[in-house]
Each structure stands twice: as C-alpha cells, then as structure tokens.
Amino acid sequence: MQAFEYANPATLQEAVAMLGSSWGEADILAGGTDLISLMKDYIHTPKRVVNIKGLKELQGITKTATGLRIGAVVTFDEVAESPLIRSEYPSIVQAVLGVASPQIRNMGTVGGDLCQRNRCWYFRQGFGTLGKDKDGTSLPPIGENRYHAIFPKGDAYFVSASSLGPPLIALGAKVKIAGPSGSREIPVEELFVVPTSNKGREVSLAPNEILTEILIPSARGVRNATYEVRHKQALDWPLATASVALRMKGSTVASAKIVLGHVGPTPVIATEAEALLAGKALTPDLAAEAGKVAVNGAKPLSGNEYKVQLTRVAVKRALMEAMKARA
Amino acid sequence: MPNYSWPPMESRKQIGKRYRRVDGIEKATGRAKYNSDLNKPGMLFAAMLTSPYAHAKVRSIDTSQAEKMPGVTAVRVVAPAGTELQWVSQEIAFVSATSEEVARDAVRAIKVDYEVLPHVVREEDLSKVADRAKPAGEQVTGDPDKAFREAEVISEGMYGIPVLTHCCLEPHGQVVEWKGDQINYWPSTQNVTNIGPDLAKNLGVPATQVKVHMDHIGGGFGSKFPADRWGVECANLSKASGGRPVKLFLDRATELNIAGNRPSAFAKIRLAAKKDGTIIGWESSSWATGGMSGGGMPPIPYVFVNIPNRRMNHTAVMTNCGPLRAWRAPNHPQASFLTCSAIEDLAAKLGLDPMEVFAKNMQWVAEARRDSYLAQLKKAAEMSEWSKRWHRRGDSGPGPIKRGMGIGICTWGGLGHASNCRVTIHPDGSVIVELGSQDLGTGTRTVIAQVVAETLGLPLESIKVNLGDNSYPPSNPSGGSTTVGGVSSSSRIAAVNALEKLFEKVAPALGAQPDQLEAVDGKIQVKGNPSKNLLWGAACKKLGVQSISEMGTNDPRNPRGLNTQGVAGIQVADVSVDTETGVVTMNRMVAVQDCGLVINPRLAESQVYGACIMSICGALMEERIMDAKTGRVLNPDMEFYKLAGIGDIGEILVDLHITPENDKRGVIGLGEPPTVGGIAAIANAVANAIGVRVPTVPLTPNRVLAALQERRA
Numbered sequence A: 001m002q003a004f005e006y007a008n009p010a011t012l013q014e015a016v017a018m019l020g021s022s023w024g025e026a027d028i029l030a031g032g033t034d035l036i037s038l039m040k041d042y043i044h045t046p047k048r049v050v051n052i053k054g055l056k057e058l059q060g061i062t063k064t065a066t067g068l069r070i071g072a073v074v075t076f077d078e079v080a081e082s083p084l085i086r087s088e089y090p091s092i093v094q095a096v097l098g099v100a101s102p103q104i105r106n107m108g109t110v111g112g113d114l115c116q117r118n119r120c121w122y123f124r125q126g127f128g129t130l131g132k133d134k135d136g137t138s139l140p141p142i143g144e145n146r147y148h149a150i151f152p153k154g155d156a157y158f159v160s161a162s163s164l165g166p167p168l169i170a171l172g173a174k175v176k177i178a179g180p181s182g183s184r185e186i187p188v189e190e191l192f193v194v195p196t197s198n199k200g201r202e203v204s205l206a207p208n209e210i211l212t213e214i215l216i217p218s219a220r221g222v223r224n225a226t227y228e229v230r231h232k233q234a235l236d237w238p239l240a241t242a243s244v245a246l247r248m249k250g251s252t253v254a255s256a257k258i259v260l261g262h263v264g265p266t267p268v269i270a271t272e273a274e275a276l277l278a279g280k281a282l283t284p285d286l287a288a289e290a291g292k293v294a295v296n297g298a299k300p301l302s303g304n305e306y307k308v309q310l311t312r313v314a315v316k317r318a319l320m321e322a323m324k325a326r327a
Numbered sequence B: 001m002p003n004y005s006w007p008p009m010e011s012r013k014q015i016g017k018r019y020r021r022v023d024g025i026e027k028a029t030g031r032a033k034y035n036s037d038l039n040k041p042g043m044l045f046a047a048m049l050t051s052p053y054a055h056a057k058v059r060s061i062d063t064s065q066a067e068k069m070p071g072v073t074a075v076r077v078v079a080p081a082g083t084e085l086q087w088v089s090q091e092i093a094f095v096s097a098t099s100e101e102v103a104r105d106a107v108r109a110i111k112v113d114y115e116v117l118p119h120v121v122r123e124e125d126l127s128k129v130a131d132r133a134k135p136a137g138e139q140v141t142g143d144p145d146k147a148f149r150e151a152e153v154i155s156e157g158m159y160g161i162p163v164l165t166h167c168c169l170e171p172h173g174q175v176v177e178w179k180g181d182q183i184n185y186w187p188s189t190q191n192v193t194n195i196g197p198d199l200a201k202n203l204g205v206p207a208t209q210v211k212v213h214m215d216h217i218g219g220g221f222g223s224k225f226p227a228d229r230w231g232v233e234c235a236n237l238s239k240a241s242g243g244r245p246v247k248l249f250l251d252r253a254t255e256l257n258i259a260g261n262r263p264s265a266f267a268k269i270r271l272a273a274k275k276d277g278t279i280i281g282w283e284s285s286s287w288a289t290g291g292m293s294g295g296g297m298p299p300i301p302y303v304f305v306n307i308p309n310r311r312m313n314h315t316a317v318m319t320n321c322g323p324l325r326a327w328r329a330p331n332h333p334q335a336s337f338l339t340c341s342a343i344e345d346l347a348a349k350l351g352l353d354p355m356e357v358f359a360k361n362m363q364w365v366a367e368a369r370r371d372s373y374l375a376q377l378k379k380a381a382e383m384s385e386w387s388k389r390w391h392r393r394g395d396s397g398p399g400p401i402k403r404g405m406g407i408g409i410c411t412w413g414g415l416g417h418a419s420n421c422r423v424t425i426h427p428d429g430s431v432i433v434e435l436g437s438q439d440l441g442t443g444t445r446t447v448i449a450q451v452v453a454e455t456l457g458l459p460l461e462s463i464k465v466n467l468g469d470n471s472y473p474p475s476n477p478s479g480g481s482t483t484v485g486g487v488s489s490s491s492r493i494a495a496v497n498a499l500e501k502l503f504e505k506v507a508p509a510l511g512a513q514p515d516q517l518e519a520v521d522g523k524i525q526v527k528g529n530p531s532k533n534l535l536w537g538a539a540c541k542k543l544g545v546q547s548i549s550e551m552g553t554n555d556p557r558n559p560r561g562l563n564t565q566g567v568a569g570i571q572v573a574d575v576s577v578d579t580e581t582g583v584v585t586m587n588r589m590v591a592v593q594d595c596g597l598v599i600n601p602r603l604a605e606s607q608v609y610g611a612c613i614m615s616i617c618g619a620l621m622e623e624r625i626m627d628a629k630t631g632r633v634l635n636p637d638m639e640f641y642k643l644a645g646i647g648d649i650g651e652i653l654v655d656l657h658i659t660p661e662n663d664k665r666g667v668i669g670l671g672e673p674p675t676v677g678g679i680a681a682i683a684n685a686v687a688n689a690i691g692v693r694v695p696t697v698p699l700t701p702n703r704v705l706a707a708l709q710e711r712r713a
C-alpha cells in the first residue's frame, strides 16, 4: 500500500474541501471494505484518504414527509435491522442480506455499496476499469467471463457490483450529492454510468463530490422484492438478480419497475418486461413471460450464456416473491 | 519383553473416549499462537518480488532504488539476469524492511526487464496444448479388444476435474532469526523434525544449528513439508540484517499461485460390461497437469483394480503454472471421481441400481478389503435411506427441484510412520510426553494424551504432551495419514517402558515382583489383589530425586500389531438440483469409513466431517481459473476461489465402522481417505437427479445448465 495522508474531517464541508479535483488525489473512506483492498493491491494509490464515517450529516435512517432518508454511512447491518426499512422495503432487506458476510455487513456502508468499484478480475489484477491489455485488447470477451455482463455496453464488460442499486432504482429512489458548490439530487439510475476509458469510474460523481444520503419514496401499496441467484449460500457475489416494485390496483398491476443486477455495467432496467405487466393480473405464467422478455437484447459472452437463463428465473421469482410480500 | 499391545476393547478407560481436543479452547478463543501470529522484538518484514508473466526471461534486474529506500535492511535476488521464469508469481527477489508496507514498496521499486516468452496455462482441451503434451505410453492388461467385442453393453463418458489449490487458512511462511551460529526457525510446517535439516542443507550449515519451534499450524494438507525458497531467503535476509528476526508469510494471491496445487485429471473412459452390470473391460485415455512437471495418471481403475482387460493411455501436460504438491490423498479423489462416474454411467445405461452394480463388481477389488466394502455399502445405504430415496437416473418427479443420490469410494494405506517418543515421570507424579511431531489440527496432542493416560492408569489432565520442537525425539512428517499410527504406537511403547521402570522402583514397597503390578485408576496395585496398592503420587515418590525417562519407537517395518494399513470407505451424497438455475444444494453426505482401532471417535469423526466439506467444495465450487492470454490465475483470492460455508454443507453423517474385527487390526491413519470419495458421490448424485452427466466438476450453475440444455437438444 502506498503511503498516504489520512484526514478525519469534522464537517461535510471540510470533507468536500479535502477532496481533489481529479481522481487519484484523494479517496473517500467509508467502511473501507473495498477501498482498503484496492489500496493493498495498488489499484488505488491515493495521496490522501478522507474518512467520512464520523460525519453526522451522513448518519441515520429517518422518516421524511415523502418516504425515507438513509445516510450514506449507514451500514448494511443497520439497514437490515431497521424496522422502518423492514416494514416497507423487503426488496432492500433481501438485497442487503445477500451481502452474505456479517463482517462486511457490519463495516460496509450504503454509500460505499453504491460507489464501490467493479469486481472484474482483470480490473482487480491491474488491467484497468475496462480490463484492457497493454495492446488495448479487451480481456473479458476473449478470456474468462463467466461472471461478466450479458448486457455489455461499449467496452464495458464488467458488471455493476452494487446490490443496492437495483432495488433503489425499482423503488424510484434518489441520491443526494454534496460538492464544492453545494448539493444536488439525482435519481439512482443516473448515478451509475458506463465508463468509456480504462481509467474511468462506474459512478457519475466528480472526484470532489460525496454521496451524502439516499432518499426513497414511500412504498406503501407497492409490492417489492429482490431475488438473487447465487452459487453459494456463504459469502458470494450474486450471479444475477432482479428487483421489482409493483404498484397494484386491486389484483392487477398498475405499473411495474423491474431492474436487473449483476448483468450489465450498470443496473439494467427491463422496460419491455415492465410494459408487459401493466394492467394485468400477475400469474406464474405471466411472471415467466416477463422473465423471457427481460432478457431481450442480451448479448452474452463466450462463457456466460447461462446468466441469460438465470436472469429470466430471477425476474420470475422476484415477481412471485413480491406477490407474497405485504403491500 | 513388556506387553505393548493395546488393552482389550472392553477394558479401555481412555482410549475410545470422545474427549474434546485438549487445545480446543485455546484455539477457539484465539489464545493459541500460530507462527504467523509471532511478533518478535526488533522483527523485520520481508516481501517478495515475483513474476508477473507465466513464461519470461529476466533480461536485467536493478535493485539499486529498493536498496536505498529508508527502512530497507537487505535485498536478495534469486532470479538473476538470464533466469527463465516458468510461472506467474515465481520468486525473483526478496526484500526485508522495518515494516511490511516498506518491504512491499521496495519490491515495487525493483526494476526488471523481461523478455516475455510464449506460455500454455490451460490443459482441458488437449488439442490446444501443442508441444506440451507428453504421452506416457500405453498400458495393456488382458485382451481389451476381445472384451469390447464380446460386451453386452458398452458405456462411455468424458470426465474432468480441475486443478485445486490447498487454500491453507494460515499461508506458508515463517519467522527466522539467524544470529551467529544459531538459527531460530518458526515455520508453518507439517514437518517439525525434518524441516530444520532441510533449511540447514539449503543454507550450507550443519543441521545442529537450526532450532525449530511450532505449536500450531493453520492447515497444510500436504503442501508444507520443505523449507522452501521463502524460508531459505528469510534466513538469509535475517543474517544480512545483523541477525534480526525476519517474518515472511505469503499473501493470499501468492499462496494460491505458487504454494502448491492438486493436479487436474481429465479422461475419456469406456467400460465393457455384461447386462447384469459386471464390468469385463476398461479403456481410458487420460491427461493431467500440475504445472511444468506435467501430471501423472491417477490410479485408475480405482479400487476395482482387478477389472480384467484394460487399456490405458495417459498424457502429462506441462503448463506454465505453479508447481503441484501433495494434496490430501494425492491423486485419489481424481481417480475415484473418474472411476465411480464411469460406473454410475454404466449403471444408468443399464437401468440398474448403482448400489447393486458397485456390489457386483466388488469381485474386482483387493480381496483383503472386499468384505469391508460390501458391509459399508449396506451401511451407507441404510444411513442414506437409499432404498427409499434412490430412483432411476432422471426419474425424479415433477417440479424444477430434482433430488438425486450417488456413490463414491475410497481406499488408503495409513501405516504409522517412524516416530520416537519420550515419556518422563517425575518424582512429583507429573508426566510429560515429548515428540518432534506436530498436531495438524487433527487432534494429535489429545490422542497421545489418551494413549499415555490409558497406559499409566491416569486421568487425561495428568498428561502433558509437548510437540512442535525439534529438540524432542524425532518423528516423521505428517503426510500420508501416517501420524496417528506412528505417534500412538511410539507413545504407547514409551509409556509402557516408563511404567515398567516405575514398577521396578515400587515393587519392594508393595512386596511384589514388578511383573505382578498394574496401573489402574490412579494407583499402582498388585494384580488380583488390588487392596495392595500405592496411589500414583506416593508411588512416584519412591523415585527419590531421579525421574524416569523412557523412549518408545514405532518402526514401520515392525509396528508390533499396534498399527497397520489399508482401509475402505463408501460415501453417499444426497443432493437437490434447481434445474432452472443449475444450483446444487447438499441435503446429506453419508460417510462410512473404517480406520481400525479408534482412539477418539469424536476427533476421528471430525476428520471425516472436514473431509466431506472439502469434497463439497471440490465438487461444487473450487477451481483454479487460468487466463489463457495473460497466463494468470484469475481467482487467487477467497472471493472467486470459492469454498463452502456452513450454509452450503447440509447434513453430514459419519460411521467409523467400529467392529471388534476392525479394532483388532490396530490404529490406521484417517486424515486422507474420507476426502477421496465425496466428489464422485456428489457428481453421481447430480447425474441421478437431473438425468444427465455433468462431465466436469465443479458442478457450477453454468455447467449444470449446459448439461441440461444438451440433454434437451
């Protein structure tokens, strides 16, 4: 790990001021479960590390007039234990419990989850965000890509690592971001971007911006669920996930949000499947049909065709799970 | 001549008891110190520069920057200009410094100019390995052509099992302090007695200068016998740094790259058989890799060694990957998987119950074990509810979740190794047992304490067992499941010898001859007249100021009936497969495993549980993933090198096949055999569940779905 300066600011404003104007100058430290590994492997070599865990502005889970606010440094474990979240947002709890090690749930934060780097093994071995060899060849499509994207975009073959992204998008959540010139709010789907350079990032934050909180609209009357296909029960990454949020009108679906995780470089919104469900009563057959439609346009790589099938099943099962859940 | 034989089953007081391991609390609370926990005053840290390429030549190397860095105490190059590097992570240079961070930064400051050479790192497709294939020649027995002509049925299949690594929780490494002519060496090793001489030989000093100490080891599985490059260089760095202790434990990535692996095995197998399932011919062409040394043919046909009419071809494939090392039952899990898969496929083709087909072909196993296998098949069937749960292949009812059952088989030697033990009885009655052996986590300390307590008629707590130091009497390395037989026998003999000496001292006071005495329940008493006795403490007082210290030796050429070799084992797996996702869930593993006389059934069962868990990992998750282009291991971590957690294991039922006949055979090693049959059993169970063979393990969702798709097509 390269030597660095450690900063422990007392206020959000101070923290923002300590960040650099370009990547590589400073890194934000939340739970550290990702950042420290990146630093140990010399993938990130920041000159300064800015700890945000102590910032009051970033803590706590609170009710708001329109829903719920989760501070960026709230841990997975706090989320999973929160009665406010458990009662209304099973899709979030299911996603969080999928991060299957208690150690990571104790340390990892919701902000860190959304901003974590991708887990492509070429990236993690030093071949850059997009996993390119010295000669510029993209390694994932010609190499081992069993865990990679079936909806690749451009040269981005990795999958978005965040388990929270899909349910938050399905629920219509926003994130609040603080920067040198104040704060802004964007929908969660706009946080995730497809990097175009081998040094690019997976989120739309500027190097001197901090994600401060997540704002989720009320989900009263919205049936929601996340289903995750995982190889192991113990600590493991999902192979494919689906998060769904269904606004019901009696026994029919008024409108649906379906978001796929771990299949593309950003969470993938399955608009065709969403449209299919609108105005219909949800049956197992319709759920299976939605799963099929959800993978239209998938472009699997040499070794991950199976993820297409897993995605179909994840959508079907998330929908069936949502119908079981309390609205 | 004293009587060393084990006391009869029915009169044992300590042997056979289900004690918890004596160092269990220490380990569970973290008080146990592993050598990787050591933090000596003034200690330095070492780091390694290793090859980023799978095949390259060092054109030049420049360490001047690193040497100048503040905190760096020494730099040593082991791959000078001109060296050909044969795999990723091969050692190039070593640096010691005042902190691990400085050492790592210094390693990065070393400049190497490489000439990159072509590599081959994958072997599963034999047609793509070019000149790396080394055919080993054909072996023919009987008349295979005739057997296949006359066969009523021919079954064939293709099977593969990839390279695995040992994944020891405590990585390889050591702390070394080389001061003057004294070398203090704290390694993580399976080889306390002989690793010192190995280090000494590499350093060119007499073995007497090396003092080895290790209380606990965090796993070895066959990979921790030699001193290794990193041990030798750690010593050299210490010397070059004025004798300060230097610590070097491999990081996880290096550990998974170069600290050993289990070779792969791929095979096309054809069986010629009669309609009733009797096998009359075997044909296989197999290939394997374990790095640049290639990979040998697993012992196939496994267990059914006398199948008549065999033709076998094997090809070793040399790959630019870290070198193989012994891995818990070397080559047996591969052989069992290949053989049992082929037999299960034959049974399925004939629509027969594989229990019957395995039983029918027991005519081909070594006669000495035949009855054991037959009895174990029965027992395993009973424990797994085979008759209730087994169905014909693929005939597993409606719904996406399919349940299936499968069988795997094992054999092993397990003869006790050469071991010396010293038992000392002090005048105050305390007893100490010393062996230059090691407790790999198997419960060796506990088992020795039980044997000595039994022999001396004392409670377990009265016996202090010291292992892990090369100043104790030499004991061989712990490999090949040889430890329990060796150390239990040497400590039995030493304890009997010590007791004889004590009897001599005590006999006059009891007015008896020494050979009329016995040690029972904390007393020395006259046989047949127990009222004539002395309490243990009082008896030992008769020693005056002179302790008794007696040796015991287990000689593998004459184990005196205390230990022996040759075991059988049957495992049955019961799995559920989600045919929509390809995810396999373990319901139950049943392991019936004999191991002769069982000193501590709890610890023995624990060995079998661990072995079953390793099999579950190997069958469902574990795999070293090589990248063809970069030549790298893509998953040298605990994230994508997948191992099972508690939630992945299901129920494990163990039967140690304890019978008077097995007990009479003496102690037999158990560490390895139960790791052998599990992968076969699980792979067979999955085939039984989903109606089609998934040719290559681990049985990932990817592979299971692919097999299902092929079946539908």
Ligand SMILES: Cc1cc2nc3c(=O)[nH]c(=O)nc-3n(C[C@H](O)[C@H](O)[C@H](O)COP(=O)(O)OP(=O)(O)OC[C@H]3O[C@@H](n4cnc5c(N)ncnc54)[C@H](O)[C@@H]3O)c2cc1C
Pocket (backbone or CB within 6 Å): A027, A028, A029, A030, A031, A032, A033, A034, A035, A036, A052, A072, A073, A098, A099, A100, A104, A107, A108, A109, A110, A111, A112, A113, A114, A115, A116, A117, A161, A162, A163, A164, A205, A209, A210, A211, A212, A235, A236, A237, A238, B638, B639
């Ligand atoms: C074996 C393993 C399995 C895992 N499985 C899963 C899984 O199934 N699903 C899943 O989602 N995750 C999984 N994780 C990843 C884990 O969720 C992340 O490591 C964690 O969420 C990161 O949170 P943190 O607070 O520790 O972030 P840190 O490590 O502190 O930071 C991560 C990154 O985000 C940046 N960052 C952190 N907070 C902010 C902020 N508020 N504003 C701007 N930037 C910020 C940091 O600068 C850094 O680049 C797994 C990790 C491991 C090791």
